[in-house]
Amino acid sequence: MIILLIYIAIFTAGFFLVRYGVKRLMHTTADYTSLKTVTFGDESAVRPDRWASVISILTIFLLWGAFTGSKWTPIHAPAPFIGDTELTYTLEAPDGSTDDATITLRVYKFGEDPATPEVDEGTGFARNDAETVSAGRTKTVLFDKNDEIKRRDGAKVIAIDGKPIEIGQPISVAAGKVSLTDKGAIQITPPAGMQMEPIWLPPPEKVVARFIEISTEGYQGFTLWEHLGYSLFRVIVGFLLGALVGIPLGYAMGLSNWFRGWFDPIVEFMRPVPPLALIPLVIIWAGIGEVGKIILLFLAALWIMAIAARAGVSGVNITKVHAAYSLGASRFQLMRHVIVPNSLPEIFTGARVAMGVCWGTVVAAELVAAEKGAGMMIMVASRFQLTDIVIMGIILIGIIGYGIDILMRIAEKTLVPWKGRS
C-alpha cells in the first residue's frame, strides 16, 4: 500500500518536474506535431515521453532496491532491527513482592545461526535471560525457566520496561512489540522494518550476482545459455513447423470452397483452445522431451498462422486479382505475384502473435515438465525458494520475448514496406 502511494507520488512529481522544470530549460524542437493544438483525442499526436520512460524504469529499480535494502540505492525503507536489545520485566510473586530481570535478545539476519549471548543471571527471585530471534519474527520467551518463583507458583509479569502489561493487551517498548501468551509467557517481536525479506524479494545486486554465477557455472547441469537456447530452439522449430503447415493451409482455405468447408470447423474450434490446455495431453502422448514441446508449439502456431494466411488471401482487393487476370496471369502467376505478396503483411502480423504465444507456451510447458529450459530453471529454483533465480529467469524471459518481437518488427519493416499503404 505504501509502495503504491510512493509510486503514484513519484509518477506525479516526475510529471510536473519534467513538464514545468526540465522541458522549460531545454530547447524543444518545433516539428509539425508539436504545433498541433488539438492533442487530446488525436492518437497520432500522442508520442511516448522518453523522460517518463526513463523515470519509470528508474523508479522500479529504486523501489525494488529501497525495499530490499540494496547496496545500490541511496535511500532505503526502514530495515529490520539486527543486533542485541534488552528489555526488563517486572515479576510479581503471589505475596505481592516484585523483582525486575532483564531479557537480552540477539536479533539475527534470516539464515544466520548466532550464539546465544552470555548473561549474568543476577540476583532476586527473577533472573536474567538470553534469547535469539530471526529478524522480524516473534519469539516466545519462557522467562521463568531460571526464576526462583515460577508461573506455576503464581508469579506473573506485571510490567515491561516499567510499562504495565496484561494478557491480551500488547504494548510497545524499545525492543519491539511485547505481549503475554495465555499462560503468561512473554512474546517479543523486534521491529520488522518495511523491507522485504530476501526469500520474498532479493535485492537487485543478488539477482545480478546470481546471473553472473549461473551464466558462468550453469544451473541443474546445464549452462544458462543451454537453458535459454533450448527454449528458443523449441519455439523456433515449433513456430517454423506451424508456419510451414499453417500458411499453405490458410491459403487453401482462402482459395477453395472445399478446403474452407473442411477445415473451418476444425480451425474455429481449435483456435480458442489455449495451447496450455493441451500440455497434459501432449505429455501423455509424447512425454516431456523435445518432441512433446515441439508438437505443442506447432499446434500453438498452426492455427494462428492458418488464420493469418486465410485473412491475407481474403484481404486481396478483388480489382488486383481482376487486373492480374486481364493482364494475362495464370493461376500460378496470380498466386506467386499477387496473392502471396499481398498477404505478407497479414502473415507477418500473425507471425508476431504466434511467436509471442509460442514463447509464453514454451515457458509454461517447461514449468510443468522439462529437463532443461528457461521455465524449468525458474520452476526448480522456486522449489528451493531461490527467489533470486526465479526473478532472474523472469527478467531473461521478458527480455527474450521483447527481443523476438523487435526482430519480427524489423523484419516486417524491411520485407513488407508496403504494409498499410494500399
Added chain:
Amino acid sequence: MSTLSIDKISMRFDLPNGGHVQALKDISLEIKTGELMSVLGPSGCGKTTLLNIVAGFLAPTEGTMTLNDHLITGPDAERGMVFQQGALFEWMSVRENVSFGPRMKGQRESQWRDTVDHLLDIVGLRDFKEKSVFELSGGMQQRVALARCLANDPDVILMDEPLGALDALTREKMQGLVLKLWKETGKTIILITHSVEEALLLGERLLVLAPRPGRIHREYSLPFADMGVGQDLREVKKHPEFAEKREEILSMIWDMEEEIMGNATEASA
C-alpha cells in the same frame, strides 16, 4: 471489320431472400476496331456489370460475346482493364507494374524494356520508374495503370471510371492523355463514366443505359473526341453543340433518376 460483338446479353441473378435482380436485359452492340465508346447511365443501371461481363469476370445468363470471331468465356490478355483505383501492385515498382503483362507472358527484359520505357515516357513517369507505387499521387497511379494496360498490347481496353477518383484538374489533364493514347495506339476503348462531360469529351460513340433492368436507352455519335485530340479540351467544351448535348443528356439522366426515386417512394408507401 467488326471486332467486339455483344449479342443479346442478359444478366439475372437470385437474391438470398428469394427475389431476383435483372441487372441487364437484351444488350446488343457492335464495336469496331479503334472505336472509343463511352457508357453513361444513372447509378445502378448495370454499366459496371456490363463491363465486367465483357472483361470476362462475370458470365451472362443469356447471350454471347465474341471478339474477333471467338467467344469470350473468361478474362484474357486481349481485353485489358483499367480500374478506378487500387489495382496496382504495391509490392512492385512502377516499372515492374508496367511490365507485368509482358513478364507474365514469359518475355525477357530485353523484349519489353523499350516498350515499357516508351510508355513511361508517354505518360510522363520516366523519372519515377524505380519508385514504389504507394509513393505516387493518385493521378500518377492512374497513369501507371494506363501504361500497364497498354504495355500488354490488348485489342480492347476496358476502363471502369478510371478518372473517377481524381481531382478536377488532374482529371482534365488525364482526359487529354486518354485521347492522345487512343489516337496514337488506335485501340478500341470502352469507357465507363458517371460524368456527362467526360462521356461527351471522350466518346466517339456514347451509349446511355437506362436502369431496372439495365438496357440501352439511346446511342449517340459524337464529333468531340476527334476535335479534342491535341486540342485544349476547354475549347471543345465551349462549343455550342457540346453545351446542347450536355443539357440533353443531363435532363435525360435526371428523368431516369426521378423515375427511380418515384418507384422507390411508391414501393415504400
